[in-house]
Amino acid sequence: MPHAAEWTTNERLARAESAIERVVDDPGWAREAAYRLLTAHVSDEAATVARRVLGLAAKELGDLAGAVRHLRAAVRFAERAGFARRAGEARMSLAVVLADLGRTEAALAEADRAAAVLTGQDAARLTAQRGLILQRLGRAEEALSCYRRALPALRRYRDTLWETRVLLHRGTLYAYQGAHQAAEADLTKCIELARQAGLDLLYSFALNNLGFAKLRRGDIPTALALCDESIRVQAKLGMPAVPPRCDRADALIAAGLGQEARETLTEVVAEFERDGFAIYAAEARLTLAQAALLDEDPAAAREAAQRAYAEFTRQRRHAWARLARKTEIAARWALGERSRALLRDAVRVADQLAAAGWPDDALQTRLLAGRVALELGLKPRARTLLAAAAAGRRRGPAQLRAAAWHAEALRRLLDADRAGASRALRAGLRVLEENAAILGATDLRAHSAVFGEELATLGLRLALEEGRAREVLRWSERWRAGALRQRPVRPPEDSRLAEDLAALRQVVSRIAEEGLAGHDTTRLRAERLRLERAICNRSRHARGPGGRAAELDLGALAEALGDRALVELLRLDERLHAVTMVDGRVRLFTLGEYAETLRETESLRFSLNRLARRHGGEPLLAAARLALRYAAGRLDEILFAPLRSTLGDRELVVVPTGALHALPWTVLPTCAGRPVAVAPSARTWLATVRGASRPGTAGVALVAGPGLEHAEPEVRDLAHRYREARLLAGQDATVQAVSTAIDGADLAHIAAHGHFRADNPLFSCLDLVDGPLTVYDMERLEQAPRRLVLSACDSALSAVRPGDELMGLASAVFALGTSTLVASVTPVPDDETRRLMTDLHDRLVGGTPPARALAEAQQAVGVDGFVCFGAG
Numbered sequence: 001m002p003h004a005a006e007w008t009t010n011e012r013l014a015r016a017e018s019a020i021e022r023v024v025d026d027p028g029w030a031r032e033a034a035y036r037l038l039t040a041h042v043s044d045e046a047a048t049v050a051r052r053v054l055g056l057a058a059k060e061l062g063d064l065a066g067a068v069r070h071l072r073a074a075v076r077f078a079e080r081a082g083f084a085r086r087a088g089e090a091r092m093s094l095a096v097v098l099a100d101l102g103r104t105e106a107a108l109a110e111a112d113r114a115a116a117v118l119t120g121q122d123a124a125r126l127t128a129q130r131g132l133i134l135q136r137l138g139r140a141e142e143a144l145s146c147y148r149r150a151l152p153a154l155r156r157y158r159d160t161l162w163e164t165r166v167l168l169h170r171g172t173l174y175a176y177q178g179a180h181q182a183a184e185a186d187l188t189k190c191i192e193l194a195r196q197a198g199l200d201l202l203y204s205f206a207l208n209n210l211g212f213a214k215l216r217r218g219d220i221p222t223a224l225a226l227c228d229e230s231i232r233v234q235a236k237l238g239m240p241a242v243p244p245r246c247d248r249a250d251a252l253i254a255a256g257l258g259q260e261a262r263e264t265l266t267e268v269v270a271e272f273e274r275d276g277f278a279i280y281a282a283e284a285r286l287t288l289a290q291a292a293l294l295d296e297d298p299a300a301a302r303e304a305a306q307r308a309y310a311e312f313t314r315q316r317r318h319a320w321a322r323l324a325r326k327t328e329i330a331a332r333w334a335l336g337e338r339s340r341a342l343l344r345d346a347v348r349v350a351d352q353l354a355a356a357g358w359p360d361d362a363l364q365t366r367l368l369a370g371r372v373a374l375e376l377g378l379k380p381r382a383r384t385l386l387a388a389a390a391a392g393r394r395r396g397p398a399q400l401r402a403a404a405w406h407a408e409a410l411r412r413l414l415d416a417d418r419a420g421a422s423r424a425l426r427a428g429l430r431v432l433e434e435n436a437a438i439l440g441a442t443d444l445r446a447h448s449a450v451f452g453e454e455l456a457t458l459g460l461r462l463a464l465e466e467g468r469a470r471e472v473l474r475w476s477e478r479w480r481a482g483a484l485r486q487r488p489v490r491p492p493e494d495s496r497l498a499e500d501l502a503a504l505r506q507v508v509s510r511i512a513e514e515g516l517a518g519h520d521t522t523r524l525r526a527e528r529l530r531l532e533r534a535i536c537n538r539s540r541h542a543r544g545p546g547g548r549a550a551e552l553d554l555g556a557l558a559e560a561l562g563d564r565a566l567v568e569l570l571r572l573d574e575r576l577h578a579v580t581m582v583d584g585r586v587r588l589f590t591l592g593e594y595a596e597t598l599r600e601t602e603s604l605r606f607s608l609n610r611l612a613r614r615h616g617g618e619p620l621l622a623a624a625r626l627a628l629r630y631a632a633g634r635l636d637e638i639l640f641a642p643l644r645s646t647l648g649d650r651e652l653v654v655v656p657t658g659a660l661h662a663l664p665w666t667v668l669p670t671c672a673g674r675p676v677a678v679a680p681s682a683r684t685w686l687a688t689v690r691g692a693s694r695p696g697t698a699g700v701a702l703v704a705g706p707g708l709e710h711a712e713p714e715v716r717d718l719a720h721r722y723r724e725a726r727l728l729a730g731q732d733a734t735v736q737a738v739s740t741a742i743d744g745a746d747l748a749h750i751a752a753h754g755h756f757r758a759d760n761p762l763f764s765c766l767d768l769v770d771g772p773l774t775v776y777d778m779e780r781l782e783q784a785p786r787r788l789v790l791s792a793c794d795s796a797l798s799a800v801r802p803g804d805e806l807m808g809l810a811s812a813v814f815a816l817g818t819s820t821l822v823a824s825v826t827p828v829p830d831d832e833t834r835r836l837m838t839d840l841h842d843r844l845v846g847g848t849p850p851a852r853a854l855a856e857a858q859q860a861v862g863v864d865g866f867v868c869f870g871a872g
Helices: 009-022 027-038 045-060 064-081 084-100 104-115 120-136 140-156 160-177 180-197 200-217 220-236 242-254 258-275 278-294 298-314 318-334 340-355 359-375 379-390 398-414 418-436 442-466 469-478 494-516 522-539 554-561 594-613 618-647 658-662 682-692 711-719 735-742 809-815 830-845 850-861
Strands: 565-572 575-582 585-593 652-655 676-678 700-704 726-728 747-751 765-768 771-774 787-790 799-801 805-807 820-824 866-870
Touching: 009 027, 009 045, 027 045, 045 064, 045 084, 064 084, 084 104, 084 120, 084 278, 104 120, 120 140, 120 160, 140 160, 160 180, 160 200, 180 200, 200 220, 200 242, 220 242, 220 522, 242 258, 242 278, 258 278, 278 298, 278 318, 298 318, 318 340, 318 359, 340 359, 359 379, 359 398, 379 398, 398 418, 398 442, 418 442, 442 469, 442 522, 442 565, 469 554, 469 565, 469 575, 469 585, 469 682, 494 522, 494 771, 554 565, 554 575, 554 682, 565 618, 565 682, 575 594, 575 618, 585 594, 585 618, 594 618, 594 658, 652 682, 676 850, 682 809, 682 866, 700 711, 700 735, 711 726, 711 747, 711 830, 726 735, 735 747, 735 771, 747 830, 787 809, 787 830, 809 820, 809 866, 820 850, 830 850, 850 866
Parallel strands: 565 652, 652 676, 676 866, 700 726, 700 747, 747 787, 787 820
Antiparallel strands: 565 575, 575 585, 765 771, 799 805, 820 866
């Protein structure tokens, strides 16, 4: 290849122009091409273009300071050499870099200088660049005017690269404005043009921005899928994928996953600051403030919002500064401020947001202002603000419409229209319920319940104040355990999910092997974390069927209960209440303080743990038995003393709340020896009863996992009771074999170590010979076993989210069709477990219903810790 000095003038210029065209998609190659051109030390037009290439390449590679240095040098060189057009092009590029740095006034000044010399296609490009700068300043209408002028000219010149860029930015602006159809049209066209032209980086940006547009419309699964694909493409190009990670975190916030979003955004802000992208760092910090607010850390949210406000103000981005103020005001409310200053600030910011063309944010701020006015007793002011916020209840994303219905409910309460307020609250919850039904993944549905918490709480409060027991039961059920009402949906790429699950099992097995051998497992643990993230992310791409669940049918519930008694526990303002249904009659009771039940539950579980593991000598064990009896007695007094005369000696169906989901109920005197079925909600219980008569299609499956001394003898003993059972033990008890055996089984009994993952409940698992059987594996079954017995310790534990949404191995099976689950919520000694299981199955084979069979077996063997969930 000839040296750069041997190229002709035309060859040099052609190579420089080629580097300009490729700098976005391959900045490393373009930079090397520019340096090669400059090694010839020729002061020609190609050299001016090469200096501009260096500036653009530095920008794409995250070196904004270097980009400014190179582009200013390009301007100086071009002006000295008399290349006015090239100087204008360099100023056009410099304007965008200065905008990235947050120096927006300087950016517009450079654009003005460039406009004095650029014509034709270059002028159209400059107009497009000016539109982007104005867009970042929040001057939306001016930006749109620039884009409208630039697009026809770019199309005349067949300038695909710049047409793609304009569609990218305009589509995003439309999404911010809530013009969803226009946004998706622009961004879809942008994706098509970028793909056809081989503009891979722009293609990835367009995928990400279409994901943002889908998010603004409320389609979280599609938004996450598009962001993840954008991240994949950018990783393939060697890019850090910071913008799509930021937008992905925005989608996580919309799904209620504040902590996860916060972790990502903390990294993103640091990366933007490190690379000098001040304009993006400020936006990411604002999103971080929103994540902290959702993560129940309003102090951190206020601090982040204040910093973002200062950064936006320095950048002259006043519309964005108002968004930061909106989040700061929300943080002040969450911190307990109820002042006239807060009211004044909220009203002013709401008006400013509306004027800036962000009506959705204005609505949310007016709702908050109305609530502040209510707290201050300023009823006429509150009525005006709430009416303005309520006007948005028929349009926009689900969370926005729900907020508007909340405003309408508060307005109606001001007018003493309690029935109308209750209808408005129900309407808001229906909106959120329909939105949650679009989410196919269990964790997204469970976490999204946080957005209905205030509406459900207010509805419950109104019903409790009126003392209407049936209405209290309906409100208690409206927002309880909604994630279990539909089965999880498999993601579009289910085969890739299966591959990742298989790879995870291999890694987990290798970690155990290498750890026992004393080897370093750091690399393997990092791979485990990567695979878990990939599995979790891919599952979130699934879309649910949509629709709305039917209200709880109290008549059907009474019929299904028969002679049994329902006890549904609920809490409001940390006070426990109970609703009972006996013989079709619903009664309401006020119980004790929730905090006291937490203390006694922790004490009870600690004592059971010590007794099961036989920690300490006889004096310590005697003390544990005494503490256990005391805690059980106190809990029994709090929860059941007011109900005893109503319940009599009936079988019980118990619907717990909060930490009481982890309570071994048969330890309590009222429940001891009595059939007790525990359910996440009355609606879930009713569904399990209806499915209890469904015969299984795969008979009986008996499974023994590794590392559990009693497991194989236990299942081989049970095999004598179930002559045609499929028995899997030793090397036969693989995840695939067990999944096949229990899929559709009438009864499955699994004796295997169980692990509850508080950090990620959907990776809670049972140990099998080739690795963990996780919740994600269970969700891939066509039909869960009709009856399932898990004899491992703690296998029934679940994480509890707002709305008593449960996530764990035990709760997952009910969404998959299991009618009855017998499992433990505390440790139980192995020898006692085996005797209990033998007695339990003897009774089941004899036709005793599971709840009664467990109660009688636990009384006979003297073992506590197991619970019968579901139909009973």
